[in-house]
Amino acid sequence: MGCEIKRCGDKEYYCTVELTLQIIGGKWKPIILWYLHTNGTQRFGELRRTMPNITQKMLTQQLRELEADGLVHREVYPQVPPKVEYSLTELGTSVVPVMRTMCEWGQSYEKAVAQAADGRDAA
Amino acid sequence: MGCEIKRCGDKEYYCTVELTLQIIGGKWKPIILWYLHTNGTQRFGELRRTMPNITQKMLTQQLRELEADGLVHREVYPQVPPKVEYSLTELGTSVVPVMRTMCEWGQSYEKAVAQAADGRDAA
DNA sequence: CGGTATCCGCGGTGATACTG
DNA sequence: CAGTATCACCGCGGATACCG
Secondary structure (H helix, E strand, C coil), X not given: CCCCCEEECCEEECCHHHXXXXXXXXXXXXXXXXXXXXXXXXXXXXXXXXXCCCCHHHHHHHHHHHXXXXXXXXXXXXXXXXXXXXXXXXXXXXXXXXXXXXXXHHHHHHHHHHHHXXXXXXX | CCCCCEEECCEEECCHHHHHHHHHCCCCHHHHHHHHXXXXXXXXXXXXXXXXXXCHXXXXXXXXXXXXXXXXXXXXXXXXXXXXXXXXXXXXXXXXXXXXXXXXXXXXXXXXHHHHHHHHHHC
């Protein structure tokens, strides 16, 4: 039990945890999703300025993957100079609570580690 | 805002979502944690048989990382042949709800994708 | 402005063999 | 039984340059 490989589109996984991980995991996707959620619809350049450390290539790539997975909507305005806006879809909005849960656990983990460090310092 | 890098031990992150991802993310950790939770304390060989596709090296490595992060307890019985048991710590048990949330979202995502596929087939 | 195209290093992952 | 050790691959992510 639990050893069979399942498929969803092009993604393979044993457990749906992994499926979720493939969609919102990676170095940049959580941050992108987070900013799209907190700041709302944004242009490519705005996202870029918000995340100074991501390269243009990676931002484009990750946004396209999120679009392909149905989490992000990409609106192209046919004008010069180009204008492209990104926003969360309904599906994208539905991941926010999941991310919030992960956030909260991460925070409690931070505290647990800090307390363990204090314990060692006191000893 | 949100651009500062935070640290927790050897891990760097902007948001605690990423911290969580670094701890329970990757190809094998969710499965390992899941089996440890559902099946309880297990020996190395039992875990291996449960996950036929993981290599011995990866299983060892991932278990050690989980141990270093405080999610897994490693009990070595000094005997020949060796016996080593792995179990979830309290901290490890605390991630289970997070994984459950991710599981549930993954399942709803599966359904959304399946329905979208049905829609295209009908058209 | 919002992208592609190309090249490349590094680390995550795996196959295989050996060991206390 | 439960590991190390070693070698090799490959894909993620980054740097840089060019394009409509």
